Amino acid sequence: MIRVENLTRTYGSFTAVDDVSFVARSGRVTGFLGPNGAGKSTTMRVLVGLTPATSGTATVAGRRFVDLPNPGREVGVLLDASAQHAGRTGREILTLAQRTLGLPADRVDAMLERVSLTPEESRRRVRHYSLGMRQRLGIAVALIGDPASLILDEPANGLDPAGIRWMRDLLRGYADAGGTVLLSSHLLHEIEVVADDLVVIGNGRIVASGTKAELLAGSGTLVRARDLDALGRALTESAVTVSPLDGGFRAEADAELVGKVAHAAGVPLLELRAADGAGLEEMFLELTATTQREGVAA
Ligand SMILES: Nc1ncnc2c1ncn2[C@@H]1O[C@H](COP(=O)(O)OP(=O)(O)OP(=O)(O)O)[C@@H](O)[C@H]1O
Numbered sequence: 339m340i341r342v343e344n345l346t347r348t349y350g351s352f353t354a355v356d357d358v359s360f361v362a363r364s365g366r367v368t369g370f371l372g373p374n375g376a377g378k379s380t381t382m383r384v385l386v387g388l389t390p391a392t393s394g395t396a397t398v399a400g401r402r403f404v405d406l407p408n409p410g411r412e413v414g415v416l417l418d419a420s421a422q423h424a425g426r427t428g429r430e431i432l433t434l435a436q437r438t439l440g441l442p443a444d445r446v447d448a449m450l451e452r453v454s455l456t457p458e459e460s461r462r463r464v465r466h467y468s469l470g471m472r473q474r475l476g477i478a479v480a481l482i483g484d485p486a487s488l489i490l491d492e493p494a495n496g497l498d499p500a501g502i503r504w505m506r507d508l509l510r511g512y513a514d515a516g517g518t519v520l521l522s523s524h525l526l527h528e529i530e531v532v533a534d535d536l537v538v539i540g541n542g543r544i545v546a547s548g549t550k551a552e553l554l555a556g557s558g559t560l561v562r563a564r565d566l567d568a569l570g571r572a573l574t575e576s577a578v579t580v581s582p583l584d585g586g587f588r589a590e591a592d593a594e595l596v597g598k599v600a601h602a603a604g605v606p607l608l609e610l611r612a613a614d615g616a617g618l619e620e621m622f623l624e625l626t627a628t629t630q631r632e633g634v635a636a
Pocket of ligand 1: 377
């Protein structure tokens with residue numbers, strides 16, 4: 339389990355992380371979402387002991403990172419895939435990690451296989467790796483100590499669609515086996531697919547957190563009809579709040595009620611379903627509207 343409690347980090351008079359609290363539970367993938375500069379990396383850096391907290395605590399398995407006797411066996415970390423020594427080969431980097439952690443030598447080949455780096459690629463210097471290959475190597479380093487928790491900053495960055503699918507399956511399998519995964523991203527759809535729980539941060543403060551199901555439950559119903567005016571009128575007259583979405587409406591009511599209202603008004607529907615496909619992005623933009631640099635298009 340990963341726990342952040344009342345964490346604050348200031349730089350001079352600027353507060354990068356402001357009284358942040360959340361828990362990433364075992365057996366679950368927790369998505370840490372927020373716009374650029376929201377404070378995700380700073381929080382993760384405090385979690386892994388790279389940045390001291392100004393106040394508050396951040397623990398993995400009940401201890402601060404610096405107090406873990408052999409941290410790599412407890413928590414796998416990937417913060418910056420390009421932070422590896424560019425002159426070393428992938429195999430050398432994994433071998434160093436294997437020796438540092440006191441692991442059997444065969445873990446190196448096992449990890450290369452796990453992240454689908456070929457023996458030939460493992461002998462290339464990291465400076466010649468693509469970003470996607472660096473991400474795979476970073477994941478291999480994070481996993482080599484068979485830790486119970488993973489902390490990953492934008493792990494899907496640089497991966498092609500097949501790589502993103504691979505990463506998603508890997509994280510799902512890891513959590514299903516009891517692991518704790520905390521991953522940050524601004525790739526909303528990627529997080530929406532893989533995360534069980536969500537923590538949304540904006541301007542250093544948590545603006546929403548909970549299970550994905552809870553957070554998306556308020557998304558309402560997507561409803562479309564050829565005669566949108568008649569549909570909108572019927573819903574509004576029935577005290578159902580509507581807003582435009584995907585060429586139709588997002589109605590703040592369940593599908594049954596929306597269907598009944600449309601039927602009673604004699605409006606044939608083209609589509610009627612839970613609006614959760616669009617939910618997370620909309621929620622993300624809404625929740626961070628006051629904290630987005632660009633503001634949100636109406
Ligand atoms: N060492 C530092 N000194 C001063 N300000 C800093 C320092 N590190 C981070 N910040 C500021 O703290 C804020 C949060 O940065 P952070 O990197 O945590 O954001 P983030 O959510 O990870 O963003 P991104 O998605 O762009 O990576 C930013 O405004 C950043 O400029």
